[in-house]
Amino acid sequence: MTSGDPAGGHSDASISRKVRRLETLLEEKGVLTGTQLDEALDAFLAGASPASGARVVARAWTDAGFRSRLLADGTAAVRELGYMEGAEQRLRVVENTASTHNVIVCTLCSCYPLRLLGPSPSWYKSEAYRSRVVREPRAVLEEFGLRLPETTDITVWDSSAETRYMVLPRRPEGTQGLAEEELAALVTRNALIGTAVL
Amino acid sequence: MARINDVGGTQGFGPVDTTDDTEPFHADWEARVFGIWNALRAQGVFNLDEFRDTVESMPPTEYLATSYYERWYLALVALLERKGVIAPGELDEPGGAR
Known part of the structure; x- marks a missing residue:
């Protein structure tokens, strides 16, 4: 049972590429800007x-x-x-x-x-x-x-x-x-x- | 019907790996998934209950074979497709699997 393993069952390079693709697509569609994403992350990490x-x-x-x-x-x-x-x-x-x-x-x-x-x-x-x-x-x-x-x-x-x-x-x-x-x-x-x- | 995430009391998962990881994320992509999730939720693209429901209705084999933030990625994609924010297949790489 490796589920929950932080590294995951799938290759890091593959999932990393997929996430970047999702991010790019959302930016292209105007749903999300890179700045909003960074701010959402920073706000969370700073407060917690x-x-x-x-x-x-x-x-x-x-x-x-x-x-x-x-x-x-x-x-x-x-x-x-x-x-x-x-x-x-x-x-x-x-x-x-x-x-x-x-x-x-x-x-x-x-x-x-x-x-x-x-x-x-x-x-x-x-x-x-x-x-x-x-x-x-x-x-x-x-x-x-x-x-x-x-x-x-x-x-x-x-x-x-x-x-x-x-x-x-x-x-x-x-x-x-x-x-x-x-x-x-x-x-x-x-x-x-x-x-x-x- | 019980869903796969409802593991309370289930036997057979073995000992807890008690490694005290203090880093919130173990790879940059995990942080990006979290950031996308938090930003979209703040904009009201979906709410927490919808997101949880999407994670928790994953097929059991997929749920158990994926890491925590991989589940988040898969649920984000499923939810965004269902809401029409992205079209099914839009994330497919040319000549490659999603």
Whole structure:
């Protein structure tokens, strides 16, 4: 099974030529200009990074009021920080506790909180992850090197066209003295997906 | 009817390749496909649901044999043809397959 392999099953030169042909055709027809395409790409890449999700988490760790609002209505809370303006989807933030661990997936395709986490890793879009994390999450998390105690409940959240999820990881021990920016630097993308803890 | 993309709970896909790729795209053409998609969607040529439906109604053998952004390319072409933005066969290379 090589499906989902970033390199793909077909030759890179062939698909590359086909995409260029489509782009040229759309430009010839006046449907699209090269500038529009570049702008669409740049706008996306500029705005999307896991640093945004990390900033939201650090705020939640240091501001109890924000944390409550974030868990009650993720979309409204992250808009306070300037994220997800005009987004069509809702954000639901799910909190890890001493007894519960959360992990996110999109079994049907690749729905993901892009605006807070940036582009998703290849494994998130793979059939292996999508099919198995809902059936045997503990085994899948172990493949990421994350071994959770048997007593920890695992909740898997399946994203949809309307709702995106993000995990609020537990704040690491011994970080009481850290400033918000320092805390944000500790947060990894996989911790926001739930395939890692901090 | 279940579609091939509905893989939740399906067994047999093997271990997850957990390589932590931080680059959003692995080839320039993937970025171009994304850019075309984002620009056309912003212009209202199609919406997200139409696009997803097109990817998800791919024949199972084709779906499983293609990479993520190859599916996007194929769905873009199918959708643009269906909407009459491009004519069927218009992308064919002279003397070559599409």
